[in-house]
Amino acid sequence: MKDSPSRPLYLAPYYIWIALFVIAPIALIFYFSFLDLTGAFTLENYQNFFSSVYLRMTLSSFWYAFLITLITILIAYPTAYWLTKTKHKQLWLLLIIIPSWINLLLKAYAFIGIFGLYGPANKLLQALGAGPLQILFTDFSFIFVSVYIFIPFMVLPIFNSLDKINPALIDASRDLGASSFTTFRRIIFPLAINGVKSGVQAVFIPALSLFVITRLIAGNKVITLGTAIEQQFLVTQNWGMGSTIAVFLILFMIIIMMLTGQKEKGGLYNGKTK
C-alpha cells in the first residue's frame, strides 16, 4: 500500500465530503455575505454590521459569553480540583459528564418548569418571604441555564490537566515551605492552565452562538450572534445579512482559538462542542 502510485479509489468519498461539506459551505457563506436580498453584489451587509444596532448586539453577545464563561470557570475549577482527590475519581467524572449527553432542549424545558411562576424556584422564594418573581425570560435565567449546561464541558478539561500534575511537585513545594495558596498559585494553576484554555474554547464559542436557550429561556430579550443568524436565515429570510454575521462569528472563533490554542493535542477530544 505504501508504494501505490495511483490515488486509491476508496478515498474518493472522503475527499468529496471535504470539498462539498467543509470547503463549499464556508465559501458559500463568504459569497452570500456580499449579496443583497435580490441577489446582486453589495457591501451593504458589512456596512450594516458596523452600524450601532449590530455593534451593540455583538458587544452584548460577547458580554454574555464572557459572564457565562467566567461563572462556569469559577464553579468548575473547584469541582475539578476536588474531584481529582476523590477515591473513585473516574466514576465521579463520568457522573459529571452524563448530564452533558442529555438533549439540550430537555434541560432547557426543565428550567421552563423550574423557573415558572408556580415552579419550585418561586415556591422557595415565597417560603423565604419574597413574593413570586418573574424569573423566566430574564438575563438571570439565561445565564443560569447556560452555565448549567456548560459546567461539564469546563470540568472535564480542567480535571484532565489537574490529574496529570505529578504529586511530587506539590510535595516538593510544601517541603520548601510554600503555603497552600502559594502552592496553588505557583505550581498547580500554571500547570493546569491548558485545561482552563480548552475549557474556555469549549464554552465561549458556543456561548456566542447559542440560540435555543435564548429562544426558550430568555424570551427574545437576549440576542446572541447565533440568535441573530437564525433570525436572519429562518425568519427574515435575509441570507446575505445572516451570512455576514456568520462570517464575523467565524472570525471571532478563529481569534478565540488562536488565543486559547496550544500545541499539545487533547483539547480536540473533549467532545463536539458547538
Next chain:
Amino acid sequence: MAKLSKPAKIYLILVFAILYTPIFYLIFYSFNSGGTMSSFEGFTLEHYGAVFNDTRLLIILMNTVIIALLSSLISTAIGVLGAIGIVFLRNRKTRNAVLSLNTILIVSPDVIIGASFLILFTMIGVKLGFASVLISHIAFSIPIVVIMVLPKLQEMSGSLIDAATDLGASKRDILTRVIIPYIKPGIFAGFFLALTYSLDDFAVTFFVTGNGFSTLSIEIYSMARAGITLTINALSALIFVVTLGLVLGYYFFTQRAGQSPGTGGAKV
C-alpha cells in the same frame, strides 16, 4: 492523597445536586396526573400512554431512529476509509492540512453548519426534508468517526501490513483482514458517537429540515415553545434511559479502544 475536607464534600454534593435536579425533576413530573410541572397530584402512567398512542409522534420517533442509524452507518464507512487514507498520506504537510479540514466541522458552531448547509442544499437543489437532514447528519458525523479511528490506526505497527504483503495478501485482503479487525474498537466507538450526535442534534436539523419533515428534537422544540405538556416529560424520561444505555455502550467500547472519555454534544 489527602482526604476531602468537609466544605469540599459539601461543595461537590451541591454541584451534583444542581446537575441532576432538573433531569429528575422532569422525570418525576412525567408521573403526575395533574397537568402541570408545579403540583404533584397523583401517580399515573397516562403520559407514557399518550406517547405510545400518538401516531404522529411515533412516526417522528421512527424518522429520528432511521436518520440516526443510516447516517452513523454511512458516516462510519466514509470516515474509516478517510482515516486509513490520512494515515497513509506520506506528505506531512498534506496530512496536517487534511486533518485541519477534518476538524473544521467539529469546532464550528451548529448555527454556522446549519446555515451554510441550508445555502448549499438550496444551491444544488436538494429538496429540504428527509434527504437534506440525512446528508447533513452524515456530513457532521464523518469527522468524529475519523477522530475516533485515527489513534487506533496510528498505534498499529506497519510490520503487520508488510507481513501480510510478503505473505501474498492483496490490498483488499490487507484492508478487510488486517486493518479493519485491528481498528474495530475504534470503529465501534466512532459509530456510537455518531449515533448519539445524530439523535441529539437540534440546531443543524432545525435549519435544513424544511416544513414536512421533523425529528424528535425539532418536535420537542415546537412543543416546548407552546408551553408545558407532560408528554414531553414522559418522552424525556424515555430518552434519558436510552441515552444512558448509549453512553454506557459508548464507554464500553472506548474503554476497549483505550481512549479517554469525552463529553456529549453541547448542541446550541
